[in-house]
Amino acid sequence: MSVDQLRVLVVDDEQELVDALVERLQLRGIEAEGVTTGSAALARLEAGGVDVVLLDVKMPAPGGLDVLRKVSERWPNVAAVLVTGHGSTQDAETGMRLGASEYIMKPFDIDALVGTMLKAADAKGAQSRD
């Protein structure tokens, strides 16, 4: 998959971070949109057309891990990349067991993030073709 084919949903309760990150991804040709609650993320995923969901772990319920569980159950072809703060590796490891493709720590390098999301989307694509 190329960058301009990637469709990303950013989920974080930090509105400013979501807005800035979505715009940066769009400037790179990625179809990106953002929401600030787990409920809004589930509603958006229901509508389809998402390859990668970038999920903050620490949010009011439904939190990142709750959303991840739903993604694994209902949308197995959507890759989930978890975002954690420093020192939250326990949540990240739980997330990996629940089916997350990868986890990254805030603050992140945008190019590394895009690379991680592409890799995660490609891996999901390969799985769905298997």
Added chain:
Amino acid sequence: MTDTPDTAGRDRGCAFFGTVTAGLSHELNNVFATINELSGLLGDLAAAGQRGRPMDPQRLESISHRISVQVERGQHQTKRLNRFAHSVDERGGHTDLNTVSQEALALFERVARLRKVELESVLPDGPLPTPTEPFELYQLVWRSLEVAVGIVGEKSQLELQARPTADGPELRIASGHPVSNAAPPTELVSALQELVAKLGGQLSFGPKPGGMFCLTVLLPKSPTSGMGEVGP
């Protein structure tokens, strides 16, 4: 080896300090992450400008302002962290329950947000001197809020009040709506009970007429006038 009450109290104090500082560092990390994206966005727009894309000065100014807002947010959090850290080494005399209530409420904001609990406060205009060490008073307000949130559950409103009474300074946390099936979180309650007893205060909590929840801590007027009574 069995823990003495002193050891258990110290361990709880350390755990409390860890919880608060970990929460604040998480909040600060969010500020840094947001600044990182906003400054990155400025860089992206500058790079796009060099490639010939028209630059909108108002847009750049707006992003710069958004960065300033985040810096200010980070400064507030750093000051709060600093005041909290110094509460450990400030000893003796009286502590202002009014100030500590405001600070502890702000520190508790993240926990409340994650539990979808709205916090309000009714605090006196002036200081409310309390014969308690600052760190213990922070713990008292925090642990009272923890118990209250544990009882009222998600999507609730709580009002914290600190006021002088004839018997001593009083901290009161009440729900703004009737609470059903309010099962007190046992571990949190016992930690609060131990702390209140240590401070010579009096704790009461439970449903009030109309199903409203209310938790009250009455602190002694002076260190020697402790009541040491605890009960729901």
